[in-house]
Amino acid sequence: MKSLRVLRIVLWALVLVVGAGAAYLFLSARNAPVDAGPAVYATPFTLIDQDGNEVTEADFLGKPSAWFYGFTHCPDVCPTTLSEMSALLEALGPDADRLQAVFVSIDPERDDVATMKDYVEYFDDRIVGLTGSLENVSAMAKARYIFFEKVPLEGGDYTMEHSASVHLADAGGSFFGTLDGEEPFDTRLQKLRRLIE
Amino acid sequence: MKKLLLVIATLVVMPAAIAHDFDAGSIYIDHPMVEEAPPGARVLGGYVSLHNQGAEDDRLVAIESTAAEKVEMHRSVVTDGIARMTPLTEGIELPAGEMVWLGSDGIHAMFIGPDKRYVAGDEIPATLVFEKAGRIDVTFKVEERATTRAPGHGDHAQ
Numbered sequence: 001m002k003s004l005r006v007l008r009i010v011l012w013a014l015v016l017v018v019g020a021g022a023a024y025l026f027l028s029a030r031n032a033p034v035d036a037g038p039a040v041y042a043t044p045f046t047l048i049d050q051d052g053n054e055v056t057e058a059d060f061l062g063k064p065s066a067w068f069y070g071f072t073h074c075p076d077v078c079p080t081t082l083s084e085m086s087a088l089l090e091a092l093g094p095d096a097d098r099l100q101a102v103f104v105s106i107d108p109e110r111d112d113v114a115t116m117k118d119y120v121e122y123f124d125d126r127i128v129g130l131t132g133s134l135e136n137v138s139a140m141a142k143a144r145y146i147f148f149e150k151v152p153l154e155g156g157d158y159t160m161e162h163s164a165s166v167h168l169a170d171a172g173g174s175f176f177g178t179l180d181g182e183e184p185f186d187t188r189l190q191k192l193r194r195l196i197e
Numbered sequence: 198m199k200k201l202l203l204v205i206a207t208l209v210v211m212p213a214a215i216a217h218d219f220d221a222g223s224i225y226i227d228h229p230m231v232e233e234a235p236p237g238a239r240v241l242g243g244y245v246s247l248h249n250q251g252a253e254d255d256r257l258v259a260i261e262s263t264a265a266e267k268v269e270m271h272r273s274v275v276t277d278g279i280a281r282m283t284p285l286t287e288g289i290e291l292p293a294g295e296m297v298w299l300g301s302d303g304i305h306a307m308f309i310g311p312d313k314r315y316v317a318g319d320e321i322p323a324t325l326v327f328e329k330a331g332r333i334d335v336t337f338k339v340e341e342r343a344t345t346r347a348p349g350h351g352d353h354a355q
């Protein structure tokens with residue numbers, strides 16, 4: 001009987017330890033975006049914007065930014081994300097000036113400067129569109145833990161698989177979090193507000 | 198879900214004269230539409246709902262259009278944060294008595310290489326090819342993109 005009581009105490013102690021651990025993990029995960037992580041968004045890159053200007057990481061530091069990596073031969077996920085980005089900027093009102101939204105082509109072989117200009121400006125002329133050499137785009141993606149891969153389609157065509165979320169960076173280039181297309185619009189808006197406040 | 202409600206609302210509200218549907222015997226084809234894409238976009242997403250009112254299962258095996266180099270049926274999914282698009286090479290199954298909606302679960306008709314820029318108000322001729330119901334000519338209406346909804350990206354509420 002006594003051993004059963006000891007066992008019960010031990011089990012309750014375990015519950016407490018596990019609970020405290022879970023609470024710690026939960027709280028630290030919640031706070032994670034606030035703590036400045038490694039400034040992966042300050043890693044050097046050189047790409048071309050939609051007006052044909054060469055830009056580097058320096059052009060996007062000093063202001064919080066929201067990055068989406070996609071391609072123009074994309075029928076739904078990319079146009080939806082960009083039109084929602086435009087709606088988010090609209091919802092931020094004048095505060096949208098404190099955020100830089102960027103669309104990076106992970107299909108630079110097809111997305112030239114002119115295509116990018118037409119594409120981003122259709123959604124919102126506040127969104128910057130970047131393309132460049134495949135080598136430079138790949139280097140940027142690698143530094144920022146962004147996945148993309150070419151997938152062949154029938155008849156010699158191909159499509160791209162790519163990270164679907166919008167990635168946020170603070171003014172110093174530290175990763176701040178992501179916006180997920182599946183989460184409510186207001187949740188995404190609040191994340192942006194927290195980023196720029 | 199929102200889009201489905203919209204479809205239902207449209208069916209209820211829209212007078213027969215301007216309703217946009219096609220009857221192919223056992224298959225009822227409702228509101229084929231394409232979302233307007235940015236200038237220079239080489240792909241257009243097409244959506245339509247198909248109601249198999251017959252007693253037999255059928256299958257949408259192909260979509261043809263003289264307005265594009267080709268039309269393929271695809272499914273876009275986001276899994277583990279990665280956006281992927283897979284061709285539906287077997288076509289789209291249309292079980293007897295059921296409604297299948299291209300536009301839910303990322304399923305879409307992808308018009309590849311349109312012959313010109315299509316804007317809201319334009320119409321794109323196409324032929325839906327069914328295994329049993331045969332070939333049916335339809336018109337995809339080009340419509341403006343709604344900003345905060347996610348077409349072909351699941352029917353979750355926004």
Ligand SMILES: [Cu+2]
Pocket residue numbers: 075270271272282305306307
């Ligand atoms: Cu597709």
